[in-house]
Amino acid sequence: MGQRRGGLGWGAFLLAFLLLLVTLGATAQTLKSANPTYDKIVDAVIARYHLPGIAVGVIENGQVVYVRTAGETVAGSGQKITPQTLFKIASNSKAMTTALLGRLVDQGKLHWDDPVTKYLPQFRMHDPWVTANMRVADLLTHSSGLPEGGGDLMLWPEPNAFTRADIIHGLAFIKPGYSFRSQYQYDNLLYVVAGEVAAAAGGAPYETLMRREVFEPLGLSRCQVGAWNRDAVGNVAQPHRQDNGHNVAIDEDAALIPAISSAPAGGIRCDLDDMLSWARNWLVPTPAQLAWLSPAQRQILQAPHMLIPVSAQRRAWDHSHVMAYGYGWRMTDVDGAWNVWHTGTLNGMYSMLSLLPDRRSGFVFMINGEADSARTVLGEVLTKHFTAPSDTHDVNWYADALDRAAKQHAATSSMPDTSKQHPATPSDLATWTGIYRDPWFGEISLCPSNNKVRFAAKKSPKLAGTVMRLGTRHLVHWDDSGDLDAWLDFHAAHDSQPITLRMAKIDPKGDFSSDYEDLDFQRVGGCH
Incomplete structure (x- = not known):
């Protein structure tokens, strides 16, 4: 017999605890289908784009109110997507890399204005002046002068033999596409460099620091970086492409998944549960999370640092006036609401994490198939649910609009006819x-x-x-x-x-x- 504390016997306490678990479990199950509005949106996107698998979570006023998974880790396998299924989050990894850097700033091991060469003396850009003046912060804003996607062939397709040392060495030979700090052109290589800066400042490899400084303190127990065992971890979604209307798995993982040089730019994998925890850390941080990363660093990471041109589509659909890049985050105004977000794209894997900080709301979803248009449509309709609830445009309206734009593009494309090659x-x-x-x-x-x-x-x-x-x-x-x-x-x-x-x-x-x-x-x- 157990000792009595506060009048509750151990047996009674255990029973009450088990009942609580059952109640929480039932609530979680209910949340998966409790919102017909979200179900209708997700079902329409799946049907329109024939997605192999998807995981979606929605946060309202700081609370997870909707969790939905559908499809399979590998089409035809019978292995269902669950909230614990790992997806490649691709460029959503960048915000985790910048959070790691922010941790090092809080710890006094790094400063945003430090020259990159302080940590990596071998670092060189094509222009010696740019080399000397490149700050840690400049690695993160896509304004270095590198042409859009410059050097990405050292990252993809994977696997390849380019090391991070190779990437740092190769930067000196990539000619600039514009002048330093003058405009936004998306690149990935400098996030790899940022990961090596973190390693030098933090005194451990990037992967070790990411697990120790980000995953563990935030309880992101399923997120993976570096080398790991597919079968020991389990429940891993594989990428797909569409072939004659069928989803076909591509680039499937071997049993031993190797560390990859691209990890700081786009090589982390997480499940839906952890991504929702990651999102809530930004929307409604607990005192412990505010101790993990200070309000000052949080503000810096999600503040505008480099303007991005606003597209005609975004102006028409979202009434946006300004768009910018922070440190690992994009941001814009949508129907008068401030939106902080990022996407992730790898061959056969798409993701999106979107936050509306003033409303403590947002969403995340991950797809293991060809889903460029599907991501755009789902992201738009979910965003409008918060920013313009009276908007009557549904999934098919946005999908039709994208189809019309694609046909216009095809009609004016300079793509040659290659059928006679x-x-x-x-x-x-x-x-x-x-x-x-x-x-x-x-x-x-x-x-x-x-x-x-x-x-x-x-x-x-x-x-x-x-x-x-x-x-x-x-x-x-x-x-x-x-x-x-x-x-x-x-x-x-x-x-x-x-x-x-x-x-x-x-x-x-x-x-x-x-x-x-x-x-x-x-x-x-x-x-x-």
Whole structure:
């Protein structure tokens, strides 16, 4: 028999505790289907875009009021998405990286205005003046001068052999696309550098610091970074693409998931429960969370630091007047309400975290399929639920508007007709075959194989494909259809200079992370 405390016996206490757990469990189950408004929105998006899987959570006035999951971790597997299913949160990782930096500032180990070279003496940008004047804060605002997506080929496709040291070394060879601090152009490499700054200031690898300084204090028990075991952790969503109307899993994880260089920019995985905890930490921080990260640092992270042009669509849909980037967060006014948010995009994985701080409300969702338009539509309709509740535009209205815009784009696109491309022969390319080198991307080979010519990147094994001929031009058609095909433009040797190769996206408006235009290859040898 247990001792009595406050008149409640141990047996009675245990029974009361179990009843409380049952009640909480029933409440959680009810929350998943208690709001027909949210169910209608999510169901419509799933149906419109045939999503393989999704996890959605909504916060109203600081409380989680809606949790919804649907679909499977792998299409056809029968393994259901749950609130504990891990998704790649992609660029939503950036806010976790900046929170880590904010922790180090609170601890006196780092200052936002410190020069990057204080922590990384080997750091170099293309312009020596920019190198000397680049502050830690400048790594975070997408205003460094790097062209949009500059150097992303060192991050993706994964897996590849580019280390963080390779990335820091390669920055010196990427030519700027605009002047330092003059405009916003999204980049990922400098968030990798920021992760290395954190490691230098914090005295431990980025992954160790992220677990110790962010995941553990906030109780984000399922979030993963670095190397981990898929089966030991369990319940991991895999990315998908659509093939003839069917969702097909792509780039599936091996049993041992390796650490990746891109982690500070976009390599963290979390489940819905942890993402909702992460969101509530910003909307309604507890005293312990305010001790974890001070109000001063919270304000700095989510304050406007670099203006972003407001698109015509955003002006029309949201009546937005200003848009800006903080440290790992975007922000804008939506129907007069202040919105702090970010998205995440990786091949076959999409996410969005959106906060309305003045209302202590927001939402998060993660999708394991091709979902660019689905994310836009779901994010818009959920936002309007808070900022313009009388708005009558539904999921299909926004989806139809995006479809019309896509058709207009296609009608004016300079994308060429590639239906008549055919493999180039080794004799056709005899003048140009060989080993080429770019100062930041490294070596590639353009060499004969089975009466074709193959493109292969030494440090990025998934960036491989067959050289094709289209009219008088050549292009590379990648083995992985998720990568954007690229023109190959050869230039003959002259004045003792070697043969050179420049590349460009077939679709000039394609994903900026396929930054072929920043490559400048010179032939350094023949095929072996």
